Every structure is written in C-alpha cells, then in structure tokens.
Amino acid sequence: MQSLKIYNTLTREKEVFQPINAPYVGMYVCGPTVYNYVHLGNVRTFTTFDILYRYLTHIGYKVRYVRNITDVGHLVGDGDEGEDKIGKMAKLEKLEPMEIVQRYTNDFHQVLTQFNLLPPSIEPSATGHIVEQIETTQTLIDKGLAYESNGSVYFDIAKYNEQGGGYGKLSGRVLDDLLTETRDLDGVGEKRNPLDFALWKKAAPEHIMRWNSPWGLGFPGWHLECTCMSTKYLGETFDIHGGGMDLKFPHHECEIAQGKGSTGKDPVRYWMHSNMLTVNGQKMSKSLGNSFLPAELFAGSHPLLDQAYSPMTVRFFMLQSQYRSTLDFSNDALKAAQKGYKRLMNGLRIIKQLEYVADDTLTPDEKHISEVTKGIQGCYDGMNDDLNTAITIANLYNLLKKINQLYMGQLQPAQLGVTVFAALKTTFVSLIEEVLGLIEEKNNNIEAFANGMLALYSEYKAAKQYDKVDQIRTYFKANGLVIKDMKTRIDWAYEE
RNA sequence: GGUCUUGUGGCCGAGUGGCUAGGCAGAGCUCUGCAAAAGCUUGUACAGCGGUUCGAAUCCGCUCGAGACCUCCA
Numbered sequence: 001m002q003s004l005k006i007y008n009t010l011t012r013e014k015e016v017f018q019p020i021n022a023p024y025v026g027m028y029v030c031g032p033t034v035y036n037y038v039h040l041g042n043v044r045t046f047t048t049f050d051i052l053y054r055y056l057t058h059i060g061y062k063v064r065y066v067r068n069i070t071d072v073g074h075l076v077g078d079g080d081e082g083e084d085k086i087g088k089m090a091k092l093e094k095l096e097p098m099e100i101v102q103r104y105t106n107d108f109h110q111v112l113t114q115f116n117l118l119p120p121s122i123e124p125s126a127t128g129h130i131v132e133q134i135e136t137t138q139t140l141i142d143k144g145l146a147y148e149s150n151g152s153v154y155f156d157i158a159k160y161n162e163q164g165g166g167y168g169k170l171s172g173r174v175l176d177d178l179l180t181e182t183r184d185l186d187g188v189g190e191k192r193n194p195l196d197f198a199l200w201k202k203a204a205p206e207h208i209m210r211w212n213s214p215w216g217l218g219f220p221g222w223h224l225e226c227t228c229m230s231t232k233y234l235g236e237t238f239d240i241h242g243g244g245m246d247l248k249f250p251h252h253e254c255e256i257a258q259g260k261g262s263t264g265k266d267p268v269r270y271w272m273h274s275n276m277l278t279v280n281g282q283k284m285s286k287s288l289g290n291s292f293l294p295a296e297l298f299a300g301s302h303p304l305l306d307q308a309y310s311p312m313t314v315r316f317f318m319l320q321s322q323y324r325s326t327l328d329f330s331n332d333a334l335k336a337a338q339k340g341y342k343r344l345m346n347g348l349r350i351i352k353q354l355e356y357v358a359d360d361t362l363t364p365d366e367k368h369i370s371e372v373t374k375g376i377q378g379c380y381d382g383m384n385d386d387l388n389t390a391i392t393i394a395n396l397y398n399l400l401k402k403i404n405q406l407y408m409g410q411l412q413p414a415q416l417g418v419t420v421f422a423a424l425k426t427t428f429v430s431l432i433e434e435v436l437g438l439i440e441e442k443n444n445n446i447e448a449f450a451n452g453m454l455a456l457y458s459e460y461k462a463a464k465q466y467d468k469v470d471q472i473r474t475y476f477k478a479n480g481l482v483i484k485d486m487k488t489r490i491d492w493a494y495e496e
Numbered sequence: 497g498g499u500c501u502u503g504u505g506g507c508c509g510a511g512u513g514g515c516u517a518g519g520c521a522g523a524g525c526u527c528u529g530c531a532a533a534a535g536c537u538u539g540u541a542c543a544g545c546g547g548u549u550c551g552a553a554u555c556c557g558c559u560c561g562a563g564a565c566c567u568c569c570a
Contacts, residue, residue, distance in 0.1 A: 030570075038570090045570035076568065085568080171565075172499065178566080222568095244570030251569095274570070275501090281562065285569055320519070321509060326502080326563070333508045336520035343519085346533080378517090382510090390510045394518035404534055408527090 002059040006240070007324060007386045009248065009271040010170055014386055017270065019239050025061045026238035027053065028230040028268075030247055031123070033070040034104035035085040038111050039291035040314070040329070041277040041284040045244045047315060048274040048323040048387070050117040050437060052242070055383055058435050066233050067120040069108075071101040071127050072209050073201075073222045084219065087209050097209050101125075111294045114311045116437045122233050126225035130211050133220040133228050136262050137199040137213075145261040149190040151202030151216045157195045160257055167195075167257050170271060171249035197254050199224050223254035230267065231259065241268040245275050246283075274323040279304070281328060292329070309334050312441050316341040319389040319436055344432065345440050347400040350407045351428050356421050359414035368402065368411060369420050375399040376427045389436065399428050450481060450492050457483060458490055 004017040019025045029049045032038055046067075053065045075082035090097040109119075126133075137153050140146035145163075146155050161167050161175055168175050178195055198221035203210035210217045230238060236259070243252060252271065259267030276283045279290045292302055300308030309317075317337035321327045375398040382391030402424065405411035413421045432438050453472055460468040476483050482495045 042570045246569055249565060336508060340519045397518055408534055
C-alpha cells in the first residue's frame, strides 16, 4: 500500500497516515448549511475531500465517508444571539423551513454531481439527530461541563480547560488571550463566559424550528450536530475530519471540546483544512458578495467572466494547486486550465485505444523506460505528499508526452516493454479518472454533425454518386437516425 | 491589536539547501495540399536589504506588500 502523508492541523506537521483500524477508514467532512446556493468556494473544499476519498479508496482502504447537511442551528450574525439561517430564509420566502432545506440540498447535490464528486457513504442531517444532540447535551451537563441558563444550555469552556481540555489547541489560540479579547464585549447575558457556546438554544416565540427538550422548546447549537453524527457513525475516535479553513475556529475547536468533554477521548486523529478560493486576492464568500455560483460559471454569465467554463475545466483548475494554498480565480487562469484539461483528455482517448505490439526487432529503450517509470512514481509521490495534485498533474503531463510519442509513431510500445507499457496505461487512466475524477466531457450535440452530413448527402445526391449516398444513409442508420429525402426538402429524423 | 499564512518567469502554479516542476501564452524547427494536432528546442523567475553556509529562491533577521482567523462563512 502507498504511504500517504497528511498535514495534520492539530500537530502542524505532515504525518504518515495510519488508520485506527486498517483497512477501514472513517472520514467526516462538514457539509453545507442549506439556506442558499453553494458557491465555488464551497465546491473547492468538497472537491479536496472528494480527492482524499477517491485516493484512499484507490490505494486499498475501505472508507466510510460521512458528510452532513446542516439544516438547523446555524445562526445568522454574532455568536449565539442571531436568527437561524434556515428559519430566516423560510420567513423571507414564505416557505416551510424544510422546503428551503430541500431546495438547496437538491442544488447542492446537483452541483456536486456536475463536478463529478462521489456521494458520501452517509449524509446525515442535523434535524434527523435531535435526540442524539439532546442526549449529548445532557451528558455534558451531567459531567459538569455544561449548564442550563434560562432555557438554553451552554458549554462551560473554563471548566473544560480546568480539567485539561485544551480548548484552543487546534487553532493555536491561548484561552487567556481569548478571554482578554472578549472581556470588554457586553451582551454576555446568559453565559458565564463570553466564550461559552450554545449546545441548546431556547426558541423564541417567533422561532419556527423548535423541538421539545428537558430544557423546554428549543433547537440545537450548530457545533453539536457534527459531534453527534460523527460519533454515531464513525465512533468516539475516528481517523480524519475535514472542512474549510474558516471552520477551524470556532467550529472545529468546539467539536473537539464537545467530543472530548462527553467521551473523555480526543474525537479525531487527523484534522485537515482546505484553503480558500480567492477572487482578486480576496476570499470568496457570501458575505463579501464576491462569490461565484456554479451556474454562472457554466453559463459564463457572471460579470467578471468573459466566457463559459465547463465543470471539468474548473475541477482541473482547482486540482492544479495544492489544497492548502489559496487559489485565485481569474479568466486567464481558467482559460489556461481549459486548454490543459482538453490536452489531457486527448491523451486519455489515445492511451485507451493504444494496444501493445510486440516487436522482436526493437530493443528496450532505457531512457524512455526510465522517464515513464519516473513519471508514474512521480504521480504517486505527489498524491502521497499530502495530496499534492499539482505534482501529480505535472507528472501526468510528462507521461502524456510519451503517450503522444506512441501515438505519432515516434516511440514504439516494444521499446517500453510490455510491463512498462501496461503500467503507463493503467496509471494514466486510473489516476485521471478514478483519483482526480476528471472525465471526458463529450459533445452530445448530434444536431450539428447530422446537418453537416446532410449537406454532403445533398451534394452527392445531386452529383448522382449513389455509393456515397448509400454510405451516408448507412452511417445515419447505425446511429439511430434516418434520412428523409422528400420532394420539398431533405431532413433527418430519429428512426422509429 | 493578537495569532498565523504568504510574496516564484507575460499569466496560473509546484518545489527542494547544490540537480529542467508542470500548464497556458510567446519564439524557432520537424511534419504537412492548407490547417490543426503532436514532437523537439527555447525563456536574465524566485518582493527588497542584511546574515548563516563552500553554496540559498529554499534557513535566520529586518523592511515593504498581500491574505486568513480572532463574529456568520467551505
């Protein structure tokens, strides 16, 4: 098995990945809050973990991939005082909260499918785990790490750290500093400490999403769902937890606190965070209003775009950088990616058709063999080095040169030998399709082709070249179409 | 203000203390009815200033610039 190194946010180091229970791997990724359309920045994060999921599977692990849908509890604005995002949209659009959830969940799934992301093994939702969230809240109260206050329940960070919890460890924050920074803020209100976060919130009368609990009508806090669902499906300690960089604090910090507080164990072995997508050097985000919707990209309708870009172009574009670097989004970069992607796809078509031809008159060419071997190794070295897809792609281009040479007859398969040739073919195809998830975007527009052929048909017909005419008819028929040669005009139709 | 990241050739984007990343664009050549594709060749790159070192774009310090988190965000 390949030796994969992962950058662990917790230790700030690249570590060799060793699952708790090989070959099984448990992996949790924070999914979207479905109150709005997903934008491209979101897509980058999910693509990063799609690559991880694909690569782990490719090198032989059996992965359980859990990615949640947040459909309650995520509040608008400051801390724990805002409105529920979904509830707010529901009121705004005069719909049931679950209609909002369904609409944007559908959008989310559709977009990810377009980008060829694999579905997770389990996709749990927060509202489907209210019971678990109440139970965990109760456990934390029982352990003295949470307290009820006016119908809401808060996690007691000071208590947690007194017991050696280490709140702030993941994001590199010092508790005292955090306390100092927030000391002057007012509106502490129900909390003992401004840093304490909500496990359960009392529902105000106008709040439409609410459930019964030991503390009255309310709804769960945002951070709690991930703890409950990851624990339920992956266990109290599991292998990998991923998400966007911006979730590191406070969300993931709180998850650790909740998990460790309730079970006494660190919930996660490897924390992974993908970096932001930027536009003109600034983070793409909904609140900054500089986000791109996938649909705008595919249509080329965003004011900053001067043409449309296909899903695979964008996927390829994202993979040209490493997931921990910020990636800047621009027309020039996307155009370059489009060409590069197509060149790679041409190579894919070629290698799939190439067959090995034995030839005793040719001797193995050590230079070519070593270049191909290095290219193959380089692809895996790239993936193994914290999913450095940029390196993998660079090596794929080196292999592509060999493939083109084979295609042009400048290099013969026999010069590589049957083993190296087969390895070239297998590596190139499986890495591109299975691991990077880049697939051909076929042009399904038969209209233009059929019309072009029809024009030729008319010319041959006029010239009485009936052998050509028959040939074209046969070609149409083979593709499920018929030519309708009428008195007034010539047209084609689907064969009935 | 605190914590952290970052500054690579026309554009994007990897990277290691000494050995060509790669893509796109540009130039030349080969091939070619034309064209395209492809192959080959080609580019005074590593923000600035100091320091460590036989040697630094890569380590250290300072200066300047950019960004992220500290509040909702993938």
